[in-house]
Amino acid sequence: MVEKRIIDARGSFCPGPLMELIAGLKMMQVGDEAEVLSTDKGSANDIPEWVKKVGHAHLGTREEGNVWHVTVRKMK
Amino acid sequence: MSTNRISIILTSDKREPLQMAAMIASVGAVSGSEVIVFVSMNAMPYFFKNGPEHAPAAGSIGEVMEQKKAPHFMTLFEQAVELGDAKIYPCSMAMDLLEIGAQDLKPFVGDAMGLTKFLDDARDGQVWSF
Numbered sequence: 068m069v070e071k072r073i074i075d076a077r078g079s080f081c082p083g084p085l086m087e088l089i090a091g092l093k094m095m096q097v098g099d100e101a102e103v104l105s106t107d108k109g110s111a112n113d114i115p116e117w118v119k120k121v122g123h124a125h126l127g128t129r130e131e132g133n134v135w136h137v138t139v140r141k142m143k
Numbered sequence: 144m145s146t147n148r149i150s151i152i153l154t155s156d157k158r159e160p161l162q163m164a165a166m167i168a169s170v171g172a173v174s175g176s177e178v179i180v181f182v183s184m185n186a187m188p189y190f191f192k193n194g195p196e197h198a199p200a201a202g203s204i205g206e207v208m209e210q211k212k213a214p215h216f217m218t219l220f221e222q223a224v225e226l227g228d229a230k231i232y233p234c235s236m237a238m239d240l241l242e243i244g245a246q247d248l249k250p251f252v253g254d255a256m257g258l259t260k261f262l263d264d265a266r267d268g269q270v271w272s273f
Binding site for chain 2: 078079080081082083085086089090093117120121
């Protein structure tokens, strides 16, 4: 069963949300999903770049209010 | 020979260069680069077990970083090691000068390194100085 974990990085600045995502991914299983909540627009752009570079899957990014929700699937 | 190596020379005690170095170290390390950080001069005390946490700002951006929740540079250096396997080496000359040993440094700091070894390791790849 796929686990979906919320990583609340609101209020943190680059590269805080990315580092929190990576720490979260280390504790997750392949196939699990993480949704990062970030108020830092730079991180909303940077996280998908990192995900693509290292071989995970970026499932989408949406903005609600001033919060970006970046969803990632752990692939390895 | 590694062409995907990032070597960082860290000598400043000011918040902005420390922050920039920590950002490059952490993001580089978790993005597949081999990262080595050579710590010397005025940057050394931050890596002491009971070293200062507060770094003086060099300018206005440093002051804003302190007011807002920018991740602390030492947190980023520790994450670079723990999440990305970066290596942080204290300068052996600085350690001799300050009369400190490995037991005086934070646990994520590696063994002392001399400049000759660092320069050899840093020969290939990117070198950043702060």
